[in-house]
Amino acid sequence: MTPHTPSTGRPANPLGLVHRPRRLRRSPAMRRLVVETRVHAHNLVQPLFVREGISAPQQVNSMPGVVQHTRDSLRKAAHEAAAAGVGGLMLFGIPEEKDALGTGALDPDGILQQAVRDVVSEVGDALVVMTDVNLDEYTDHGHSGVLDASGDVDNDASLVKFGEMAVVQAQAGSQLVAPSGMMDGQIGYMRSALDAAGFPHIPIMGYSAKYASSFYGPFREAVNSSLKGNRKTYQQNPGNARESLHEVALDAAEGADMVMVKPITTYLDVVSAITELVNVPVAAYHVSGEYAMVEAAAARGWIDRESAVVETLTSIRRAGASIILTYWATEFATKLPA
Numbered sequence: 453m454t455p456h457t458p459s460t461g462r463p464a465n466p467l468g469l470v471h472r473p474r475r476l477r478r479s480p481a482m483r484r485l486v487v488e489t490r491v492h493a494h495n496l497v498q499p500l501f502v503r504e505g506i507s508a509p510q511q512v513n514s515m516p517g518v519v520q521h522t523r524d525s526l527r528k529a530a531h532e533a534a535a536a537g538v539g540g541l542m543l544f545g546i547p548e549e550k551d552a553l554g555t556g557a558l559d560p561d562g563i564l565q566q567a568v569r570d571v572v573s574e575v576g577d578a579l580v581v582m583t584d585v586n587l588d589e590y591t592d593h594g595h596s597g598v599l600d601a602s603g604d605v606d607n608d609a610s611l612v613k614f615g616e617m618a619v620v621q622a623q624a625g626s627q628l629v630a631p632s633g634m635m636d637g638q639i640g641y642m643r644s645a646l647d648a649a650g651f652p653h654i655p656i657m658g659y660s661a662k663y664a665s666s667f668y669g670p671f672r673e674a675v676n677s678s679l680k681g682n683r684k685t686y687q688q689n690p691g692n693a694r695e696s697l698h699e700v701a702l703d704a705a706e707g708a709d710m711v712m713v714k715p716i717t718t719y720l721d722v723v724s725a726i727t728e729l730v731n732v733p734v735a736a737y738h739v740s741g742e743y744a745m746v747e748a749a750a751a752r753g754w755i756d757r758e759s760a761v762v763e764t765l766t767s768i769r770r771a772g773a774s775i776i777l778t779y780w781a782t783e784f785a786t787k788l789p790a
Contacts, residue, residue: 484789489770491762493537493785497582497735497777501674502526503546504563514670515740516747518779520546523570529782530571533579536785540580542630542777543567546675547590553598554590557617565624572625582657583621585614585631585642589675596633605685610635615645622651630712632659634687640706655709657735661696661722662714663688667741674740696722697729704730710775715739717764720771727772735775736768743779762788 476486502521503510509519521529526543533541545564547556556562564583572581587610588596597610610633618629629646631638639658646654664687671677688695700711711730713723714737727734746764750757761780765788768776778784 489766491765491769491776491788493788494539495769495774495776496538496765496781496785497540497542497580497775498529498533498538498781499542499544499777499779500526500529501544501546502563502567505548512670512674514673514744515779516744516751517783518674518740518743520674523567526567527570527574530575533782533785534575536782538579538781538785539775540582540628541571542582542584543571543626544584544675545589550590550592552592554587554613557587557590557613558620560620560623562620565620568621568624568626572627576625576627580627581625582628582630583626585617585621585629585638586633587613587617588633588677594672594677597635605635607635607637611637611641614638615641618642618654618656619645619649619651622646622649622654626654628655628657628709630657630659632662632714634659634662637706639703639708643707656707657710657712658700658703658708659714659737660700660703660708660711661688661719661726662712663690663719665690665715665718665739665741667715667718667739670740670744690718693722693725697725700726700730704732708732710735712737712775712777713773715742716768716773716776717742720767723768723771723773733774734772735777736771736773737777738764738768738779740779758784758787 476482500521502523506522509521509525512518530541543564545567547563549556568581568583586596588594593599595605597605598613600606614631614633621629631642639656642656703711710733712735713719716736716738723734723736746760749755761784765776
């Protein structure tokens with residue numbers, strides 16, 4: 453039988469403990485006082501898409517509230533993010549024309565480089581303007597690198613392109629470059645290219661643990677991807693955690709200033725392990741499919757949207773990520789609890 457105290461008849465505490473956690477949950481003020489993990493606006497990065505050749509923003513059907521921007525609407529979105537106190541912007545360019553080598557990515561007057569100049573001139577001092585280094589938006593085959601004669605992704609030839617892309621983006625004014633192509637050696641190659649071109653001050657955020665995930669589908673619509681197959685030969689197997697630690701260690705050794713995990717909600721264990729491994733900031737990308745699931749459930753009244761978003765972002769911070777790339781960044785920067 454459970455022992456009881458003589459005076460009250462309530463269950464006795466066999467361990468002699470007197471602390472009752474519920475005492476610290478009795479009011480909103482008390483809960484705010486003792487909260488362990490908070491998400492702030494400056495922890496958030498807003499991904500933005502800018503598309504060449506359109507005269508008005510185009511809705512991404514699978515991502516409610518997300519659009520492909522014109523250069524003008526991108527400027528407005530950048531101002532809104534800065535006003536909300538968001539920590540950064542991640543820019544993705546969508547060209548009108550593609551080819552096998554992704555040559556549009558290297559054009560100093562390509563859509564992404566134009567967008568970088570636009571945004572940096574408008575809000576560059578208020579937040580960090582970041583750019584994606586990847587060929588997938590620019591190739592007609594949709595892969596993240598160039599292909600060899602057999603149709604496989606050529607790792608080393610792709611590194612050359614990544615180095616050139618990083619330099620072109622830095623010349624346009626990018627304040628941080630982020631290679632997402634998952635080529636071996638990409639951090640070291642880009643670091644050397646940037647240093648040689650006079651940009652030793654530009655940091656690199658590696659997409660170090662990027663999984664071959666089913667949650668990328670809406671993003672491919674957002675960037676008009678031409679991919680017909682998959683990227684499993686260079687993105688990581690979802691079942692592998694130790695491999696992620698190895699990839700992160702390699703990127704850190706090559707000079708990555710930040711590392712990233714992508715996707716995130718099904719990989720919080722990986723984030724936690726990586727924060728114990730490295731001494732650089734750890735970022736997490738809450739990707740398009742993860743975003744779309746919450747939006748779809750909320751639209752049907754199955755969940756409360758605002759509380760679900762805050763809970764999601766808080767869980768990512770609790771796992772250890774100090775930077776969160778999320779399509780909710782601007783909207784929720786001003787709604788996060790104090």
